[in-house]
Amino acid sequence: MIGAITVxxxxxxxxxAAARKRAAASGKKAQAHIVLIDTDEGREPIAVAPRVARALRDEMPALPSSRESVLDAIAAIEARVCFAVAVDALSRRDHAEGxxxxxxxxxxxxSEAVDAAIARAREMRFVDDVRFASYYIEERKRAGWGRRRIEAELSRRGIDTSGIPGYPEEFFSEDEDVERAYALIARKPVSDxxxxxxxxxxxVSKGFSYGVATHAVRRRMEGSPDL
Structure with missing residues (x-):
């Protein structure tokens, strides 16, 4: 039985460097491996993030020990390191959970370490999808994005807008969308x-609906001296 194995x-x-380069070429991160060697000289490799392997060097579990105890020790180190990496990422900028x-x-x-890190970060209010979405929407509106593009980007980040209180009424109105769309084209030449x-x-490429785009363009054309 695997449960009776002694490491x-x-x-x-x-x-x-070569392994990191190969992984980067395929769009991945190179992983480290912790090889469990049992009393019969059997070898069981476990893939982990390099930071976990480096931390394990400093916190080597007492051996010999049961396989379960060794795996638990590795999992505890991974959970702690994963959370530290999550906090470091959040200290640089806000993230959606997804x-x-x-x-x-x-x-x-x-996955187990990631899920635990996200749950702990959520409990400590380090991550909050509603907060993130509210800031993100206002920021992208100021950048000239339309509602459709904003929603598509939120979805890509794993945020369902149906879970945002007051969405969309408290974030968008057609009159405001037309004003923002018009501001993007007010100074654009119309020469043909x-x-x-x-x-x-x-x-439309900026994420405004066809109706909003048409309204804004009609207003621009009515005031255009170019045609």
Whole structure:
């Protein structure tokens, strides 16, 4: 039985420069491996993030020990390191839960450690999707994004707008959208017969609805001295 295995040694293998380069070429992060060596000289490799392997070197569990005890020790180190990495990322900028989880998994942390880190960060209010979404929406509105583009980006970050209190009424109105859309094209030249279509396409590419884009462009054309 696997549960009766006794681990007598650990071999820690961290990625070298060549391994990191190969992983980067495929869009991944190179992982380290902790090899459990049992009393029969069997070897069981476990892939972990390099920071976990380095931490294990400083906190080597007492050996020989049961496989379960060694795995528990590794999992405890991984959970602590994963949370520290999450806090470090959040100290640089706010993240949505979904994007933070993807970043941690991409760095090589296993799902159990990631889920625990996210839950702890949520409990401590280090992450808050409603707070993140509220700031993000206002920031992107100031940057000239339309509602559709904002919603698409929130979805990509794992945020369901149906869970945001007061959405969309408290964040968007058609009159405000038209004003923001118009501001983007108020100074754009309109010098040929296809000018109207070009302006509409520009606004739609920014995430404004076709109706909002049409309204804003009509206003621009009515006041245009170019045609």
């Amino acid at each position: 007598c040694a650990l071999d820690i293998e961290t990625p070298d 994007e933070l989880a993807r970043k941690l998994r991409h760095a090589g942390y296993r 017969i296809h000018g109207r279509e070009k302006l509409i396409r520009h606004l």
